[in-house]
Amino acid sequence: MSDFFNTPIKFLKGVGETKAKMLEKELEISTFRDLLYYFPFRHVDKSRFYKISELSGEMPFVQIAGRFVNFSIEGEGAKRRLHGIFSDGERLMECVWFSGIDRMKSAFQIGVDYVIFGKPVAYRSIYSISHPEVSVYDPSKPPVGFMGVYTVTETMRRRGYSSRLISTIVRNLLDNPRLAELPSLLPEEVKREYNLISLKEALIQMHTPTDAESLQKARERLKFEELFYLQMHILRFSRERGRKIRGLVFPIIGKYFNDYFYNCIPFNLTGAQKRVLKEIRNDMRTGRQMNRLLQGDVGSGKTMVGFMSMLMAIDNGYQGALMAPTEILATQHYETISEWGKQIGLRVELLTGSVRTKKRREIDDGLRNGDIHILVGTHALIEDNVVFKNLGLVVIDEQHRFGVAQRAKMWKKASIPPHVLVMTATPIPRTLAMTVYGDLDVSVIDELPPGRKPIETILRYDENRYEVNRLIQRELTAGRQIYIVYPLIQENEKLELKSVEEGVERIRGLFPDVEVCMVHGKMKPDEKECQMEKFVSGQARILVATTVIEVGVNVPNASVMVIENAERFGLSQLHQLRGRVGRGSDKSYCVLMTKMKIGADTKKRLTIMTETTDGFLISEADMKLRGPGDMEGTQQSGLAFALKIANLTSDGQILNIARDAAERILNAHPELVAGQPTQYDKKGEELHLSTESVAIILRELAYRFARKIDWSQIS
Ligand code: ADP
């Protein structure tokens, strides 16, 4: 690699030993390359005034000259905000203030020439800047320029260094004539094919942009580079795995599947269920081990897909297993599946920690001699002493409770590992799933069975309790059951217990005629099961619980879900909880309870819940609000750290293109993947590279992933 690129930072004009030490310690900048890749966290364009008609998708902070034409105060309470309509003489845009409303309103006048400065975003059909800087227009003021603003640490600040230090030394570096020696980090063929600017140009524009459009191009190029290497890295691993791990081949669809499908199935499969079954069928006949993630909103009918996939295994002479995270869930699945299986003469058994010796011996025998077609269970199912005759497919329900280690344990059970289908109702946007789960293929059931009654979601404050209690009473009188959920309070378990226990007392007082049961995190498993069982059987009509009920219990008779301190839950969690109701034929309700005083953001978040029941929309909104770093799976993957400029939430399009590029290159260059190529290496379009370009890729992968995050192990 170029010496220039790797020159220690202390040799840069304006740095020296002391600053070099500080840069290294505080910002991990030790070479010229590190500095060039230390990007501004935002850009400020005060080089000129923009017209509203020039605003576009991703803008830096810009200034616009014009006048306010109207002010209005909208909303109430936490939602109260000031809207100012701003005109540049041609078009209108909007300024919004959520705080300091009255002060702002009296500070600005209609008809005076102002300059507003901030980051415009497209909101509905109009551009909007929230909390802009507003100053009186002064034509004698010289333009300030277009520049990057850099993050510096608190320690640096204390020593008197700011963003300006980085600005200055970056400029010194960009002025260096040896910048021409910058190596190419992307192959020429890729740059040409995907129309990308040179690295040198991109870095210059990123740090010292000339205009918004060039900056945008520079960003795209750098994001592409980052995502391209990320995808390359992930895909190499997954292809390598495909080469090393053979899979069972299930060539036929036979009598069990057909008998069930044509004679027994109690409803018509939805289009999405059919499509996913086809995807699974295709996987299981290739000779590669299937490793598929099935995402489907709560109630979308994943169980039937899991069951029918197992029928494919059974038709080919193999056994199926279904693993659930809790005993209650395993029992429910067992009841459903043995009911379905009975009709076509299958033997289905349940294995949990509480199965006693005699029954256990029966199950062991049945598994070994192949009498048992399907085994349903908790993780007792993957203990070493459970031996199958020939396990062909493992279906795992609610993936996030099972780690990779547990999945790997399943695979060890046979010389050729069984296929694995992981079902989850935690929807993750596809682009993110692709990246986070690396080698898992993703299927999506994006359609609910017809005839579902909608769940009405309402946001209520403590002050409205009376009304909520009336709703509960009405539903109880109609024979329904009620969930009341309290948040887990991890930092203070005593407090958690107190809130649940007080909740139970209060509820018992309010509804003395019905039995109330209680489940919380501190209970022993036996006791928990016993309480849950009371609710599942209908003996108890109200269940007060912390989030233990989050995963999958099915009580179709329950019609109300009250969530206390709803603001403490993430949106995806709320969505999961809400999915516990609306399973019967009656209208259901989800009540989000909060205290009166909640912030505008919280309110906005909770309002999303009242507006949609689409799990994917909710998950996307959740991700936008919290960032992908908080999403399930991303944390342990270190993904959040790996990315400097690209954003998995908003750069889905570039991510797709980068993935396409990586796929095409791997198709053309199987030598980039370890192991012997097989007939199962994916085939598709190819993008051929010169030997030199292949070398660039290998060098760059080694540089970027020296820390070696093992993406293939993430799930
Ligand atoms: P989830 O995807 O949340 O696991 P389930 O598999 O529990 O959902 O299905 C929810 C309910 O919908 C079950 O009662 C199931 O029998 C029913 N169901 C599944 N598929 C269909 C369908 N195509 N048409 C009608 N009902 C269906």
Ligand code: MG
């Ligand atoms: Mg389910």
